[in-house]
Amino acid sequence: MADDLAQCYLMSYPPDVAASDLDEAREEMNATFRGDYGKLRADASTTAWVGGRLAGAIMVVTHSIWDAHLTGPFIIDLFIDPHARGKGIGRALVQHAIATCCDAGDHTLSLRFGQGTSDAAMRIYQRLGFRPVG
Template structure:
């Protein structure tokens, strides 16, 4: 059975972040909590990531307080559409689940269904990869699981992530 761990080598990688006119990428703010919780809950099949809006809010609170690792604010981005947060890539400095990994780890990448197909996920991922390369990180890793859509898996594969 293949591992659910995927890693992207950033050695000698040159990147150009994607640009989508209608979507702005910016740093995350604690005031984004409720809008991100709504997008997070909507992004996954029922019961996969959170079972309720309160659960999704708790996931965002846990992310902000470092329950999943310390956020790398230089890599974590929020996507806004019409001034509303519609998705995010949440990146920590090191996986708390994989002590053998050295380097940044994507704890989540999600996009509200209202803006799927616009390239928001790709723009978020490209921005994080570009920032990792600029920071001279050697790798960027993530895990795929039950809530990972075929489109997300294809996005990671196209970006060069490989199963370990």
């Protein structure tokens, strides 16, 4: 599973945005599971599989380690294999995170967007009610 995650992560981002090779992608995934980016919420973090192949993943932590003013769970990553895009997988993963966090009593779910955020991901976030803050 770790290699599947690393491979999907590597393929999901344009060159020079995330990991530059499979070893760096593995280290990013290891850092995520070690808690380097916050304590992973196993209930809200999940993967999507299509035809026995990892199609995407969402990683959610208990709170942002970068933005002290944000309270509640925080999406640190959403990535979709380029061959699986346009099938609603990203939307389903974000909806899973929202539903899980709501069911747990959380009132907010936050994220950051930047250079690696695709236009498709931005549309998903906007359509699901995410709004820019401060």
